[in-house]
Amino acid sequence: METDALMERFIAREQGQKWTYSEHECFLCLTPLTERNRTREHVFPKWLLNRHGLWAESMTLMNGTTMQYRQLTIPCCRECNGQYLSIMEKEVATAFDGGYDEVKQLDRKTLFLWLAKLFYGLLIKERRTLLDRRDQNGNMIVGDDDLDRFAMHHLLMQAVRGGSTWSSARENPWSIFVFKCQTSEDVRLNFDYIDSFRIPFLAIRSGDVAVIAALQDWGHLENGIEVKHLAAAQQLALHPFQFKEAALVACYTLLVFFQDRRFVVAWADGQREIIPIPMPSPRVLEDAQLLHLAPELARHFNTPLEHITDGRKLITTLMEPDGTPWTLAWDGTDRFPTMTIHPVDALGEHPV
Numbered sequence: 001m002e003t004d005a006l007m008e009r010f011i012a013r014e015q016g017q018k019w020t021y022s023e024h025e026c027f028l029c030l031t032p033l034t035e036r037n038r039t040r041e042h043v044f045p046k047w048l049l050n051r052h053g054l055w056a057e058s059m060t061l062m063n064g065t066t067m068q069y070r071q072l073t074i075p076c077c078r079e080c081n082g083q084y085l086s087i088m089e090k091e092v093a094t095a096f097d098g099g100y101d102e103v104k105q106l107d108r109k110t111l112f113l114w115l116a117k118l119f120y121g122l123l124i125k126e127r128r129t130l131l132d133r134r135d136q137n138g139n140m141i142v143g144d145d146d147l148d149r150f151a152m153h154h155l156l157m158q159a160v161r162g163g164s165t166w167s168s169a170r171e172n173p174w175s176i177f178v179f180k181c182q183t184s185e186d187v188r189l190n191f192d193y194i195d196s197f198r199i200p201f202l203a204i205r206s207g208d209v210a211v212i213a214a215l216q217d218w219g220h221l222e223n224g225i226e227v228k229h230l231a232a233a234q235q236l237a238l239h240p241f242q243f244k245e246a247a248l249v250a251c252y253t254l255l256v257f258f259q260d261r262r263f264v265v266a267w268a269d270g271q272r273e274i275i276p277i278p279m280p281s282p283r284v285l286e287d288a289q290l291l292h293l294a295p296e297l298a299r300h301f302n303t304p305l306e307h308i309t310d311g312r313k314l315i316t317t318l319m320e321p322d323g324t325p326w327t328l329a330w331d332g333t334d335r336f337p338t339m340t341i342h343p344v345d346a347l348g349e350h351p352v
Contacts, residue, residue: 026077043074043121175222184332203247
């Protein structure tokens, strides 16, 4: 598809016009697909599936059904798949193979674009997956209107092809946090993935490294909001449950403060420049607001709600009541450590 045509579709989506997303166009550049240029792009790359033995494992989709990781593929043109995405994947794979220190040093723009592809790729896959697979004429898990909400995200992704830039020297589209993690001998347990359908957000854990990323907050979570849970997590080698808590707290903070950012988009000679309009500084997240997280923590921890909250206070696996980071040793299994972590008592202490 010509660059101007892609931009015209973005403008039309921003103006509320309806578009039908087709299986016969590249998810990234929207080029029409033919027998000659059609390929399938793995949402989770092959190197990641190999690293954690995930080919036959399943992921739970938004409708509660499961799909094997090897089936999570989306339509992609040969140029995007074999050139732009391939170069990016090799760079990211090399960093993750090197572990925490290498990922920490990985170019943030490259890491952002890789994470953006994961997030958007799953949306595209769910756009092409029936909500009820018994009803062949039914709705898809994700509708066209849902994808339209991520039109700016898709435009930012064009930077993979060199077709989009952002103008602010002080602001990038992302807030990205890289954490060190504990590992298990079972490589499958060294992987985890969390995202949000409401905002561009994801968290991924692979081996001894985890990444939590806001993909379109323009740096506010990283530079404008003080989140003590994330500050504590950065001083720890995270237990899997600590990773989950940090991810859920980060996501909830964004849901509280996320504002629909306004932009000026200039385009000429095949280039799109995205200029964010300044926004006011966010408020401070109150501890009491985190009580709303209790059901999600219980679900992700796979443990009863009473292990998470007493109705007045919420546990934290990340720090002591005074904010000191709390080291939680991992036994290498997926069991919730109920003998170690309980809801805080009336004195704000962690009973053991």
